[in-house]
Amino acid sequence: MPRRRDIQPPDPGLLILASLSSGPKHGYAITQDVRTFAGVALGPGTLYGAIARLEDRGLIEAVEPADRRRPYRLTEAGRQSLESQLSVLERLTSTALGRLASA
Amino acid sequence: MRGRWLVALYPARWRARYGDEFQALLDDEPVTPSLVLDVIRGALDAHATSLPSGAIAMRPRTPALVSILAVLLVLPAVTFLTAAMVRSLQPTKYQPAHAAQVIFDAFAALPATAIWLLLGLAPLVALVLAVLVAWRRIRDDAAAREDLAAFAEGWRRILHQPTLVLAAVAFIASAGVLAFAVTHAIAG
Numbered sequence: 001m002p003r004r005r006d007i008q009p010p011d012p013g014l015l016i017l018a019s020l021s022s023g024p025k026h027g028y029a030i031t032q033d034v035r036t037f038a039g040v041a042l043g044p045g046t047l048y049g050a051i052a053r054l055e056d057r058g059l060i061e062a063v064e065p066a067d068r069r070r071p072y073r074l075t076e077a078g079r080q081s082l083e084s085q086l087s088v089l090e091r092l093t094s095t096a097l098g099r100l101a102s103a
Numbered sequence: 104m105r106g107r108w109l110v111a112l113y114p115a116r117w118r119a120r121y122g123d124e125f126q127a128l129l130d131d132e133p134v135t136p137s138l139v140l141d142v143i144r145g146a147l148d149a150h151a152t153s154l155p156s157g158a159i160a161m162r163p164r165t166p167a168l169v170s171i172l173a174v175l176l177v178l179p180a181v182t183f184l185t186a187a188m189v190r191s192l193q194p195t196k197y198q199p200a201h202a203a204q205v206i207f208d209a210f211a212a213l214p215a216t217a218i219w220l221l222l223g224l225a226p227l228v229a230l231v232l233a234v235l236v237a238w239r240r241i242r243d244d245a246a247a248r249e250d251l252a253a254f255a256e257g258w259r260r261i262l263h264q265p266t267l268v269l270a271a272v273a274f275i276a277s278a279g280v281l282a283f284a285v286t287h288a289i290a291g
Binding site for chain 1: 117120121123124125126127128129131132137138140141142143144145146148149244245246250
């Protein structure tokens with residue numbers, strides 16, 4: 001059984017894109033969602049560092065906030081980037097699992 | 104409001120853009136040592152990258168203006184070189200070559216100092232400005248560094264595929280020859 005510290009958590013940017021693929025969310029909702037589906041606790045500093053970079057690269061955009069919490073959503077470029085990253089991961093996973101099974 | 108001092112660790116421009124929502128998130132989280140470390144790391148990152156761009160209003164305008172200036176400085180030289188190339192490749196009765204001849208003649212009529220400035224000094228200054236803007240962007244923006252590394256990796260992979268490289272060379276050469284032949288056929 002691998003130790004927890006041996007498993008590198010996925011890139012925060014990828015986790016945020018994956019979280020926003022189900023619809024717009026604000027920072028707190030993203031952290032809760034990521035914690036649920038990936039088991040990763042994104043700290044506020046990590047979360048907003050990644051949000052700033054994703055927004056800068058045009059992969060996500062802010063939605064008009066109802067209160068202090070500002071939701072974000074995927075842009076078309078963000079959707080394409082997520083699909084592209086996931087297809088690479090899918091190939092990697094299926095290849096590695098297939099090799100392990102046949103070894 | 105919990106952890107206001109944590110928000111204060113970030114640069115002013117960052118706080119102007121993300122401060123309220125970041126504070127709202129901190130209000131929902133218990134302040135633990137690991138959270139404090141995470142925020143400090145994020146604040147250091149925000150200072151180091153000089154971004155958090157995110158919002159267009161937060162982007163420093165100077166690099167964009169310098170980039171535009173560099174393009175404007177190099178434009179006359181590019182225009183002249185394109186005109187000179189078209190003029191030397193195509194028969195003059197063909198319209199683009201005629202336009203190229205007009206541009207070429209206009210440059211030729213300029214005083215020697217102006218030609219030296221437009222074709223020598225201006226491109227040199229543009230080159231220095233472009234290198235400076237690119238260097239600063241690469242130094243300050245982690246995302247730009249990632250993009251550049253991905254771009255370099257893409258080219259490295261392409262260049263390691265001789266079939267693809269040869270096909271690209273054949274495509275460019277044949278397209279050039281065909282364009283030249285069609286141009287002469289139309290003109291002639």
